[in-house]
Each structure stands twice: as C-alpha cells, then as structure tokens.
Amino acid sequence: MSPKTLYDKIWDAHVAHEAEDGTCLLYIDRHLVHEVTSPQAFEGLRMAGRSVRAPDKTIAVPDHNVPTTLDRADASTMTEDSRVQVAALDKNAKDFGIHYYPVSDVRQGIVHIVGPEQGWTLPGMTVVCGDSHTATHGAFGALAHGIGTSEVEHVLATQTLIQKKSKNMKVEITGKLKPGVTAKDITLSVIGATGTAGGTGYVIEYCGEAIRDLSMEGRMTVCNMAIEGGARAGLIAPDEKTFEYCKGRPHAPKGAEWEAAVAYWKTLFTDEGAHFDKVVTIKGEDIAPVVTWGTSPEDVLPITAAVPAADDFEGGKVGAAQRSLDYMDLKPGTPLSDIAIDTVFIGSCTNGRIEDLRAAANILKGKKIAVKRAMVVPGSGLVRAQAEEEGLADIFKEAGFEWRLAGCSMCLAMNPDQLQPGERCAATSNRNFEGRQGRGGRTHLMSPQMAAAAAITGKLTDVREMM
C-alpha cells in the first residue's frame, strides 16, 4: 500500500460513495449546529417532509447571538432578531430530537469549545458545522470544516456531504518556542508567512516539535485559524495528550470501547514517505509574539516592529495595505508598541479556553487596567466555572475586567458587544476585518498574554517585558 497522509486516512475511512468524476459523499460523524446558519436548513427539512437522519450525531448550541451579560436569562436583553433565532433553535432541537445545550445550561458556550469539552469531538472523526472556524476540531486529528446553510440541510437529511478531495499541505514548526510565544503566535505567523490564500485548496497538517509540545488547548488555537490561511481544514495527529484530554469526557467512549478507540487512534498519523503537495517549514525559535496591524489576518508583525508603509508591499497588496492603514488610522513607521488601545477583548473560539484565561490572569495578577473597557468572555459555562474555582475570575475582576457569561460576544458584531466607530481593540479572536467587531471598530489580533499586557499599559505591549 502506498504511504498515506493523516488526511488521506481520515478521508478514505469516510467515503460512502464515489462518483466517476471523483465527487464523493463523505460520511459525517458529528454535526454541530448553532442558531445563525441553521434555521433555513430545518425549515427546508420541514418543507420537504424530511427528518434528521442521525439526531444522535447532531449537537446544537446557541452562541453567536446570545448576550454575555449576567442578566441574559431575561430574554428582553436580546434584540428581536436574536431572540427569534435562539427561539427557533430551541424549537428545532426539540422537534428534531437532537442534543441541545440551551442558553440556561452551564455547558452552553461557543460551539467549537463545547464540542471538544463534552467529548463529542474525537480523533479520526469527520466534523462539520455551519461556521468556518470548525477547523478548530482538527486539533484532535479530526477532519473538520465549515459548511453553508444548504449543506447544513444536506448533512441533517443525509449525514453526508458532497465533497471533492483537497490537496495535502504540511506546515512544520520545528524546535522550541521562546518564552512569551504561544500557539496564537504560531498560527498568526504561519498566516503572515503564507498569506490568507496560502492554504486555498489544501488541508493542512501541522506538525513538528513545537506543535507536539503544545497542549490540546494550544493545538485548537492553531487549527482554529487554518481557515484564515485559506485552508479547508487544519489537522494535528493525535497522541497521548489527545487521548488524555478525551478520556472521561461525557461523550467519549468508556471501558473496552475506549481501548478499541485508542488502538484505532494510534493508527492516525502520516506514513513515512507520504506525499504532500506543499510544504512550509518555520523554525519555532524564529517566532516572536506578534500582533496584526491591518485588516487582514495576514497583516502580522512581531510586536517589536513598526507600522509598515503601503509601498513596502507589491502588486495588489499596495492598495489593500493603504486601505488598511487608513481604516486602522495608523502612520507608517510608528512603533507597534506605541499604539494606544481603548478596549481589550479576551475570548472567542480561538482563545476562550481555560489555559488562555490562566495565561492572561498570570500577567494581570495584582495589576489594574489602563484601558477604557476590558472584558473576558469564557468560551463555555464550564470554562467560566473552572476559572472561578481557580480564582482567575477574581484576578480579572480586581484588575478591572468585566467577567462575562459564555458566547461569541465581541468576536463578531452580531450581539450587543460591539466596538464603537474608531474604537481600537486588542482582541484574542481571529478576524480583524473591517467592521468585524462593530462598524468602524479597529481590531488588533494577538495572544491572551499580549492582550493582558495591553490592558495593563493601555497600548500594544511586548509581554516579554512583563515576564
């Protein structure tokens, strides 16, 4: 047998039908559903008199729209649109008999945090969700990607997806990371190096010592942003850390089934000599703590650098860079560490896990914020509870952070947590597009440590100076 990549193996194990032109029906093991991209899909099922083929493999949780303020049990804190969408999900989950974590459930949270936390996401699975950051689940060695509403309906009805296979790309991060450098810096640096279209047409496998050294939380952060690099999905081969993370989770296998599962999971790695269509190698020790300066996730620079000029770029990027500089209101040559920040947002499916909160709290301990507004939005109710138990919540509150309930919050301007026009935010989320966090809002992406450091000084800051 010819050697296979991890992606080849998972793909081959899920092809339920292949047409002559190579179009496949890929069987889906887990379908995650949230309130924004699903209503028309359920509506479509109703109109056609269809049911959900595998309700047991379908998990729903509202996250994008839900307020994260403490008073959210009161539905009047939601806008009309949000209330209608959340109510629709309540009803659809009930009518079609799928697993559901309502807003009132402590396990509610961002769909990509809830899936792994509850043990729904396991190695070797195919996972889809009507959301582009489904790539997150690739950290477990699961083939996971986002789909559109018509595909949501297709998966609900048939438990398959019509797909053509992508190409294989390897991103290797060699060696060790320097102190102060995190998974977020890895993933941003990769996008900075390859561009937002660098992964287009590919499924990326992240590997190398620096990736192996990451915790599961860190691996999720890396895979989460594979989509920002244009890839269909990001993958990391499962290992003992993965098994350890999964063990004992509510929906992970138990007993003999667990043993069988682990035995299978151990076969999920890229064979020696398997072919990759594209390879990118980055030295771990070359990665610095980074921030974004522009309005594309590829606009990445080490915190020690200065704002670039538009003509530092080539071709179409010159105009785009100028537009970014204007939108971000930045002057070329300004040291990044001189940029003053109004707001700090720690959360999202990229960096809303317990380890992220620990890292930020570690920097904030005993300090006060110097920004107008700072908020922490845990990725799930369980992350929130654990952070309270560990005393992290107190550190945040004493520093002057708002301690919120779980949801997508200020990652996207779809709920009341939004930036005002011109407001500048240090954010741990994944997209710095124009208007992403609110019309006219300016977003700098970075790691939780770097966001905490910015909160303390009121400007973009090299966290290494505080360590």
Place this chain on the structure above:
Amino acid sequence: MEKFTTLSGIAAPMPLVNIDTDMIIPKQFLKTIKRSGLGANLFDEMRFTQDGAEIPEFVLNQPAYREAQILVAGDNFGCGSSREHAPWAIADFGIRCVISTSFADIFYNNCFKNGILPIVLPEDQRDILMKDAEKGANARIEVDLEAQTVTSSDGETFTFDVDPFKKHCLLNGLDDIGLTMEKAAAIDTFEAEASAARPWV
C-alpha cells in the same frame, strides 16, 4: 423539491433589463429564519409604497397577473448577490418559470435548486412571448420541460436548451438532497460497516 414537468399558466411581463436580486428581495428581508413566506415581499420596493400600500401599476398588483406562474423578463435577470432568498421569494409567490434572453449565473443555478425553470430564448422569441404576456389572463403560456418547448397562446412553439442533468433533477424533483437520497443504500451500507468498525462514534 417540487417536480417540474409541464406548466400552463398566466405570464406576467417584466420588460425591465437587469432585474437584480435586491429588487427581487430587498436585504431587510434577509434576517428571516425562514425560506417560506418571502413571496409576500417579492419585488417589495417596486410592489409597495413605503407605508406598505400596493402600487397599482406594478404588474403583479394588476388583477390579471396576481396569479401569474410565469415571468417573461428583460435581459440579465437575477444579477447581484448569490442570496438564495431570491429564488425562494419567487417560488413562494407561486412563480415556477422565468423566461428571458439571459440570466445571471448564480441565480440561474439557484433556480434549479428551488424548483424553478429558467428558460433562455433568443430576443425575437422572447419578445413574442412578452407581447403574449401583455394580453393578460386570457393568454396562457404552456411550458413542457420533457419536450423542451414553450408554446404561446397562439400556438406558436419554441424550443429551448437545458442541461440534461439539471433537466433530469427538475423533472424528478431531485435537489442535491434528493440526489444523495437516491444513494441511500450506499450510505446505509457505509453506516453499518463504520459503526461496526468504530462503535464509539
């Protein structure tokens, strides 16, 4: 998806060129959680005043055309965004067929996914049908997808082209989901084998 075999219906004339998806369904109606019900807002800004009163001159508000099932339209129908709300709104209103000289690509494909037959005809033939449509409810246009013909109220018949696969799907009411369901046996087999091999999934 509803099948499309033959249709005999009233055709509404819309000679305007470049009717875009914003005209078909303005963006304030996209926040809905439904794909049904959009027919009430089809061509909203052309059909109603700001305060919701009907604009009597608009073709679909005229008594003869309130039950129209066919549109005969100007060039480049359906240009603009990829929103599937446009064909949803058209189908929900009850229109099953649009005849024009040309369509925007995404809209054209979206029609087939939603049980609507878009027919491309040369300008002179479209114009004959446009005149026909202007006669109001007395003129019924006949469409036969199997035979790939459109027949005017005077009995003049034109043939049209359609991709054989799209035709097959529409004739049999097969959307992507319907097509996949034709392979249910393969999915069943796969599912049984997979759950034996990986019972924990």
